[in-house]
Amino acid sequence: MTFLQLNDLKVHFPTDDGLVKSVDGLSFQLERGKTLGIVGESGSGKSVTSLSVLGLHKGGRAKISGEIWLDGEELVSASQEHVRSLRGKKMAMIFQDPLSAMHPYYTVGDQIIEAYRIHNAVSKKVAKKHAIDMLGRVGIPQPDRRVDSYPHEFSGGMRQRAMIAMALSCDPELLIADEPTTALDVTVQAQILDLMRDLQRDFNAALIIITHDLGVVAELSDDILVMYGGKCIEYGTAEDIFERPEHPYTWGLLGSMPRLDREVTERLLPIKGSPPSLINVPSGCAFHPRCAFEPRTGGKGSTLVPDLVETEGGHLVRCHLSREERRDIWATEIKPKLES
Amino acid sequence: MVTYIIRRLIGALAMLFIVSAVTFSIFFVVPRLAGVTPDDIANRYVGRAATAETVTAVAEKLGLHDPVVVQYGRWVKGVFVGAEYDYGTGVEQCPAPCLGYSFVTKQPVWPDLVDRLPVTLSLAAGASVIWLVIGVSVGVLSALKRRSIFDRGAMIIALAGVSLPPFFTGLVALSLLSYGLGITAPGGAYTPLTENPGLWAYNLILPWLTLAFLNAAAYARLTRAGMLDTMGEDYIRTARAKGLKESKVIGKHGLRAALTPIVTIFGLDVGILVGGAILTENAFSLQGLGKYATTAIAANDLPKIMGFTMLAAFFIVVANLIVDLLYAVVDPRVRLS
Numbered sequence: 001m002t003f004l005q006l007n008d009l010k011v012h013f014p015t016d017d018g019l020v021k022s023v024d025g026l027s028f029q030l031e032r033g034k035t036l037g038i039v040g041e042s043g044s045g046k047s048v049t050s051l052s053v054l055g056l057h058k059g060g061r062a063k064i065s066g067e068i069w070l071d072g073e074e075l076v077s078a079s080q081e082h083v084r085s086l087r088g089k090k091m092a093m094i095f096q097d098p099l100s101a102m103h104p105y106y107t108v109g110d111q112i113i114e115a116y117r118i119h120n121a122v123s124k125k126v127a128k129k130h131a132i133d134m135l136g137r138v139g140i141p142q143p144d145r146r147v148d149s150y151p152h153e154f155s156g157g158m159r160q161r162a163m164i165a166m167a168l169s170c171d172p173e174l175l176i177a178d179e180p181t182t183a184l185d186v187t188v189q190a191q192i193l194d195l196m197r198d199l200q201r202d203f204n205a206a207l208i209i210i211t212h213d214l215g216v217v218a219e220l221s222d223d224i225l226v227m228y229g230g231k232c233i234e235y236g237t238a239e240d241i242f243e244r245p246e247h248p249y250t251w252g253l254l255g256s257m258p259r260l261d262r263e264v265t266e267r268l269l270p271i272k273g274s275p276p277s278l279i280n281v282p283s284g285c286a287f288h289p290r291c292a293f294e295p296r297t298g299g300k301g302s303t304l305v306p307d308l309v310e311t312e313g314g315h316l317v318r319c320h321l322s323r324e325e326r327r328d329i330w331a332t333e334i335k336p337k338l339e340s
Numbered sequence: 341m342v343t344y345i346i347r348r349l350i351g352a353l354a355m356l357f358i359v360s361a362v363t364f365s366i367f368f369v370v371p372r373l374a375g376v377t378p379d380d381i382a383n384r385y386v387g388r389a390a391t392a393e394t395v396t397a398v399a400e401k402l403g404l405h406d407p408v409v410v411q412y413g414r415w416v417k418g419v420f421v422g423a424e425y426d427y428g429t430g431v432e433q434c435p436a437p438c439l440g441y442s443f444v445t446k447q448p449v450w451p452d453l454v455d456r457l458p459v460t461l462s463l464a465a466g467a468s469v470i471w472l473v474i475g476v477s478v479g480v481l482s483a484l485k486r487r488s489i490f491d492r493g494a495m496i497i498a499l500a501g502v503s504l505p506p507f508f509t510g511l512v513a514l515s516l517l518s519y520g521l522g523i524t525a526p527g528g529a530y531t532p533l534t535e536n537p538g539l540w541a542y543n544l545i546l547p548w549l550t551l552a553f554l555n556a557a558a559y560a561r562l563t564r565a566g567m568l569d570t571m572g573e574d575y576i577r578t579a580r581a582k583g584l585k586e587s588k589v590i591g592k593h594g595l596r597a598a599l600t601p602i603v604t605i606f607g608l609d610v611g612i613l614v615g616g617a618i619l620t621e622n623a624f625s626l627q628g629l630g631k632y633a634t635t636a637i638a639a640n641d642l643p644k645i646m647g648f649t650m651l652a653a654f655f656i657v658v659a660n661l662i663v664d665l666l667y668a669v670v671d672p673r674v675r676l677s
């Protein structure tokens with residue numbers, strides 16, 4: 001049995017301007033000890049996906065359908081109270097900005113102790129010892145002293161480490177990291193990513209990393225899911241995505257990734273236009289207004305929503321171009337530019 | 341933390357000094373600039389039949405011809421060691437702390453103020469507890485049930501509470517509940533708490549509610565806005581992600597942060613109130629500091645007004661100090677700076 005499985009997940013928000021389809025029919029699977037990277041621009045639905053797994057999608061107004069199976073339990077139809085009892089214990093989350101994600105009035109230790117004691121009936125003393133252990137494990141120096149510090153007394157990297165310690169305090173089996181390094185200095189980013197890789201190995205948790213930065217998932221992910229306009233548009237192993245990407249949007253993401261091994265004089269290849277409105281989603285393929293290859297679909301791009309189809313060995317792509325056309329374009333037009 | 345406290349204490353003392361100097365100037369310098377002579381002031385104290393010579397002699401004895409700085413120094417000295425006033429008919433004692441001596445009632449101001457204080461304190465204590473509890477609870481519920489009928493109803497009532505002055509709501513409450521239904525005291529009576537707590541509360545319940553209505557409304561609106569802000573914060577999402585029960589998310593994480601500005605305002609409001617709830621005390625004929633002040637103003641009794649102003653200023657400065665110190669306790673980020 002798969003550890004985490006999403007089947008046709010839809011999260012829609014009714015607003016005054018219309019229905020916002022933040023997540024529109026998303027399916028994927030994830031095993032223990034494996035890492036899935038979910039990549040997309042702002043508003044692609046990646047954060048809403050992760051929040052809905054934890055049952056934290058905002059307010060009672062969100063309409064959620066589909067299935068979320070976690071270790072044999074279906075969560076969409078489960079009671080809120082049951083999902084709450086799993087939160088923090090079976091599944092935990094790390095957020096983007098550790099300064100705003102930690103309560104400014106409580107010490108770091110108190111916040112970890114609180115997280116631990118929600119799910120473990122232990123004394124404060126035992127919980128504090130556990131908090132110190134956890135802070136040590138995530139590489140905070142002098143954890144027995146730092147446990148009584150407030151979040152504002154920590155540096156950004158330390159705060160994110162403390163956040164990770166808090167998330168891991170109840171030994172969760174699923175860990176979701178939502179842009180865990182975006183708010184950090186570049187030098188600290190690498191440390192945090194290393195730490196997450198090490199801890200995942202120790203805890204044997206399933207890890208979902210949500211990011212707009214392909215560079216982040218390249219380091220860590222076994223599989224990568226590229227989201228656009230609330231839908232999965234390409235899914236495959238990290239190797240598939242980096243060596244044999246087949247969707248024009250993925251090509252765009254790769255082209256807009258700064259790389260140290262490239263000449264400075266070269267320009268990035270940005271994706272034209274901006275992410276689609278989730279209320280007035282473009283007709284047909286949501287990406288077609290920005291797609292350089294749309295003319296080659298013979299008009300289908302703007303009228304028909306393409307299906308997500310398997311191209312080879314679990315590698316899924318949602319595109320009107322034929323497999324041969326895509327491989328041809330990648331090999332002759334895109335790859336040479338990226339490598340030059 | 342200790343240096344922080346010491347710094348605040350010094351600041352508070354300096355503030356009191358400035359307030360007294362400014363108040364003194366307003367009462368004793370500004371009239372002089374407007375052409376009032378020391379003899380005019382002395383004239384008020386000696387009665388209508390006095391001759392010009394008597395008036396000048398009294399003004400001389402009271403030191404009204406001295407430079408203002410000297411007069412102010414004498415007043416400050418009186419606060420610490422007491423003073424004597426000689427205005428012709430005999431020497432009047434004004435023991436420390438002498439905030440002034442009323443020549444209208446021929447009484448030192450301080451004992452009068454001390455007499456009135458329990459009334460105002462009782463009024464402030466009861467009312468503030470009521471408005472804090474009601475205001476914060478309504479505000480929290482309104483924020484959590486945003487746009488519900490409860491929220492809209494509460495906010496309309498709050499708008500009324502903020503807009504209607506106590507001399508209106510007080511009189512309406514009196515005519516309905518005391519004179520109409522006869523379930524509350526008719527006003528004007530005060531029983532010390534130490535004598536009869538039941539009667540104390542019975543006599544004060546209507547003034548409490550009137551005053552609380554005004555402030556509870558403001559607090560409900562403030563708490564609601566604060567809660568709406570805080571409940572959208574990232575750390576609330578973190579608290580939920582930990583698996584914390586919603587009641588604790590709201591109480592321990594949401595309300596704690598939303599209460600910080602409320603604590604500030606509450607301290608200041610109570611400080612202001614202890615210096616006299618002028619409108620409410622007048623509406624219910626309560627002989628508190630506020631009523632004392634209006635009477636003194638009507639009688640143009642400068643030393644009384646000066647003494648009352650200084651006492652009120654003292655309470656506000658003290659409230660400010662307490663708020664500052666409390667703030668450091670509530671918000672750990674303040675302790676550093």
